[in-house]
Amino acid sequence: MVSPGTSPEPVRSITAAEAAHTILASFLGWALDAFDFFILIFVMPAVAKEFHRPISHIAFTITATLALRPLGALVFGWIADRYGRRVPLMVDVIFYSVVEVASGLAPSYGWFLAMRALYGIGMGGEWGVGASLAMEAVSPRLRGLFSGLLQEGYAVGYLLAAAAFFFVFPHYGWRAMFFLGGAPALLTIYIRARVPESEAWQRTRPDMAQIRHAIRANWKLFLYLCVLMTMMNFASHGTQDMYPTFLEKQRGFDTRTVATIALIYNVGALLGGLTFGYLSDHMGRRRTMATAVVCAGLVIPLWIYPGTLTVLTLGAFLMQFMVQGAWGVIPAHLTELSPPEVRGLFSGLAYQIGVLLASGVAVSEALLAERFGYAATLAGVAAIVMVLATVVILLGSERMGRDLHSGAA
DSSP states (O other): OOOTTTTOOOOOOOHHHHHHHHHHHHHHHHHHHHHHHHHHHHHHHHHHHTTOOOOOHHHHHHHHHHHHHHHHHHHHHHHHHHHHHHHHHHHHHHHHHHHHHHHHTTHHHHHHHHHHHHHHHHHHHHHHHHHHHHTTSSGGGHHHHHHHHHHHHHHHHHHHHHHHHHHHHHHOOOOHHHHHHTTTHHHHHHHHHOOOOOOHHHOOOOOOOOOOOOHHTTTHHHHHHHHHHHHHHHHHHHHHHHHHHHHHSSSSSOHHHHHHHHHHHHEEEEEEHHHHHHHHHHHHHHHHHHHHHHHHHHHHHHHHOOSHHHHHHHHHHHHHHHHHHHHTTTHHHHHHHHGGGGGHHHHHHHHHHHHHHHHTTTHHHHHHHHHHHHHHHHHHHHHHHHHHHHHHHHHOOOOOOOOTTOOOO
């Protein structure tokens, strides 16, 4: 779309090599963002001990991170739809990297809480911009597969955080792990050198009037996507954030055993995202997601209650294979449903409002666990969430295979 009275500039189609660079950069951006987030999941007891706070207070900093993510999605998503995807993505990566290092320098709990809140803005900005850039670059025929690959940057980030916990934390402590979180800033060099501007955005180039009209015309769809993403975030954070603490506090495993289990179940998450993302290109987005969520509910007993380490690890692997398998469909599903004029804003903001509405799950589980124990709390929350998520997924619509380069909504 162009303003009246102006001539559209010719738009060059991106090459296969440029599309590959775009997918890789978006994947790395989300993986490194997730790495920076999940560092805290592993070091909560150590941070709580240093600041002389209960674990529930440190869990609240996760809530602060999650709660500020919609602000990042709003700011960076609007800029990406109005002015292009590339530059906002680079600015966002630099911002969250700097804040991550500042978290490692925190002299007090108050400082640490403030840095985690600011980090939430950066984390919230990355997904919508990166997902739009990536999904607009790939063939509709393989969009589900690449959707799974992109989203499982999240699992790769968890794996990197678990590896850092295994190798770095025992020798250098929790602060050094946050210092590693500054590394993503180097990604901007690669984006600047190799990643072109989105062809789909260049063909649309919406002005403010078009952006406002698209929002008003699709507000019901936006509300549905917010509900969908709320349930998906309850499923993800409800089964991940407090699980290492459950393994350490209730099951009595040492640091390295917890890290090893986390590595294994995040391999499951990675494989699940790729598997269900690929299946969604053939089964449809909603049916694939609902199948994965139902299966996640069925493996809750293996995930929490086994008496042996081997079976417990298998249960953890299967849980994340299913949960993150459903998540593997999300980038393609949200991008296809979002209007072209507000694709970065719509998908990213709906995602992050869902994060906001589910942001209390970690601190709620921590508080409930103080009364009922981690096992009963995590199992109960997961069972309720999986049922509700299945219903919400099936009530929605889908536009599988939609041409994202077209200006038609």
